[in-house]
Amino acid sequence: MSKHQEATTAKRRWRSMLWTVLAVFFLAAALPSASYLFAQTSSGELPQRQFSEESETNPRSDMWRSARRGEGGFTNQSGPYVTNELINNSGENYRQIRMGPLTTVGGWFLVVVFLAITAFYLLMGQKKIDGGRSGQTVVRWQTYERFLHWLVALGFVILAVTGLSLLFGRTVLIPVFGHVGFSAWAEVAYSTHNLVGPVFAVALVVMILLFIRHNVPNKTDLQWFKQGGGIIGNKHPSAGKMNGGEKVWFWVGVFALGLTAAVTGFIALFPNWGFQTREIMSLVLILHATAGILWIGLFLGHAYIGTLGTEGALEGMTRGRVDVAWAKQHHDLWYQDVLASGEKPVSEEELKARKHQTGPSGSAAGQQGS
Numbered sequence: 001m002s003k004h005q006e007a008t009t010a011k012r013r014w015r016s017m018l019w020t021v022l023a024v025f026f027l028a029a030a031l032p033s034a035s036y037l038f039a040q041t042s043s044g045e046l047p048q049r050q051f052s053e054e055s056e057t058n059p060r061s062d063m064w065r066s067a068r069r070g071e072g073g074f075t076n077q078s079g080p081y082v083t084n085e086l087i088n089n090s091g092e093n094y095r096q097i098r099m100g101p102l103t104t105v106g107g108w109f110l111v112v113v114f115l116a117i118t119a120f121y122l123l124m125g126q127k128k129i130d131g132g133r134s135g136q137t138v139v140r141w142q143t144y145e146r147f148l149h150w151l152v153a154l155g156f157v158i159l160a161v162t163g164l165s166l167l168f169g170r171t172v173l174i175p176v177f178g179h180v181g182f183s184a185w186a187e188v189a190y191s192t193h194n195l196v197g198p199v200f201a202v203a204l205v206v207m208i209l210l211f212i213r214h215n216v217p218n219k220t221d222l223q224w225f226k227q228g229g230g231i232i233g234n235k236h237p238s239a240g241k242m243n244g245g246e247k248v249w250f251w252v253g254v255f256a257l258g259l260t261a262a263v264t265g266f267i268a269l270f271p272n273w274g275f276q277t278r279e280i281m282s283l284v285l286i287l288h289a290t291a292g293i294l295w296i297g298l299f300l301g302h303a304y305i306g307t308l309g310t311e312g313a314l315e316g317m318t319r320g321r322v323d324v325a326w327a328k329q330h331h332d333l334w335y336q337d338v339l340a341s342g343e344k345p346v347s348e349e350e351l352k353a354r355k356h357q358t359g360p361s362g363s364a365a366g367q368q369g370s
Contacts, residue, residue, distance in 0.1 A: 094282035098289070103171055106293040113297045117304050127231055127310045129325045136324040136345035138338050140316040148207050149317055155200030160296050162189035162196075167289055194269055201262035208255060214242045215250040220333065230330060231309060241334040249302045257295040264288035321351075 141149070165173060166189055173182045221244035224230070227237040229245050237243075242250070264284045267273070271281060306313050312326035324345050327335040 090278040090282045094285060097286055098167075099170075102286070102289050102293070103168060106289070107168060107171075109293060110297055110300075113300050117300055121304070121308060124232075126308060129311050129323065130236075130329055131325060133312070133323045134325040134345075135348055137319075137321040137348065137351065138324060138327060138335070138343060138345050139320060140322045140327075141320050143320065145210065146317055146320055148203065148210060152200065152203050152207050155196055155203060156299065158196050159193060159200060160292070160299070162193040163289075163292050164296070165189045166193070197262075197265045197269060201265065204254070204258050204262055208258075211250065211254075214240075215247045217244075217247055217251075220244075221247060231305060236329050236332075238333050239331050240337075241331060243331065245305065249298060253295055253298040253302065257291045257298070260291040261288055261295060264291065321346075 166186060169182050169186055173185070177185065218240075220238055220240065224237040224239055224244035227233070227235040229243065230236050230239075231245075264287045267276060267284045268281065268288060276284075306317070310330070312323050313330075315326075316322045324335070327338070
């Protein structure tokens with residue numbers, strides 16, 4: 001074969017390949033349309049828009065709009081809450097809120113609170129006891145009160161960690177641990193959250209009933225707030241056993257947000273009380289997460305003031321006793337009531353001697369002035 005014939009053959013092959021490719025693309029686009037047109041024009045006429053005289057919209061679109069609005073229809077689904085509703089938007093609405101405001105606004109809220117507390121500590125430092133410790137202590141909390149407090153605190157921390165892991169796992173934990181790692185942790189977090197929740201709720205109610213008598217608001221609380229609560233500046237406003245800030249924590253955090261989280265948690269965990277529709281369950285989950293986020297934000301402030309923020313404050317819940325100088329500075333009215341009840345301050349040396357005499361439990365020291 002001559003070179004001219006070879007060149008001609010090569011051109012024919014390229015033209016055949018080009019036309020074949022064009023034919024494939026044409027048929028891929030034309031056949032689906034042709035089959036649709038054939039089905040619609042079997043009577044020999046092209047399909048026409050069959051709109052009613054009263055409406056300029058497609059009847060099929062009207063049907064789906066009605067279904068989206070939750071209007072009645074017919075379904076063969078069975079269950080206690082089935083009302084022949086073709087489409088229920090509550091799940092999608094919940095998903096949009098959960099992945100929108102809850103994870104964005106809620107997440108940034110916690111970040112801002114943490115940064116604000118950190119900045120406050122760096123600028124103000126720890127609130128020291130003026131003149132140092134006296135070496136004399138008085139009983140502030142009994143053993144059973146401290147046990148209940150730490151039981152609730154431990155449950156709160158576990159629920160906060162597991163709850164935040166489930167809420168922010170997709171955006172925070174998956175990029176760090178990957179899908180497999182997060183899946184394993186999410187299963188543990190979910191089970192732990194559901195097991196600890198009921199125990200925590202019962203302990204929370206008991207603590208509210210036990211501490212409510214110490215948190216009744218009074219006029220002294222207003223003066224406490226006017227003077228910056230003692231943590232701002234060098235003033236030491238008067239306070240009873242619980243100051244104004246602790247009462248806010250109790251009523252807003254423990255009582256309002258705590259009970260909201262507990263009640264919504266029970267409703268979500270036991271959806272068989274006869275009233276939990278999809279809409280109610282979606283609302284309950286939103287309220288549960290919102291209350292949890294707000295409560296965690298308040299807890300960060302409460303934990304800071306009771307530990308790093310104030311010298312000697314944590315000892316009341318760890319040892320059960322506080323230094324007299326701390327009591328006079330932060331809870332002077334309560335300290336006066338302690339002295340009026342007949343309790344006398346005890347030195348650290350005397351406490352050590354009592355502990356040595358009574359053994360590791362130190363029951364005699366705990367009973368002094370109780």
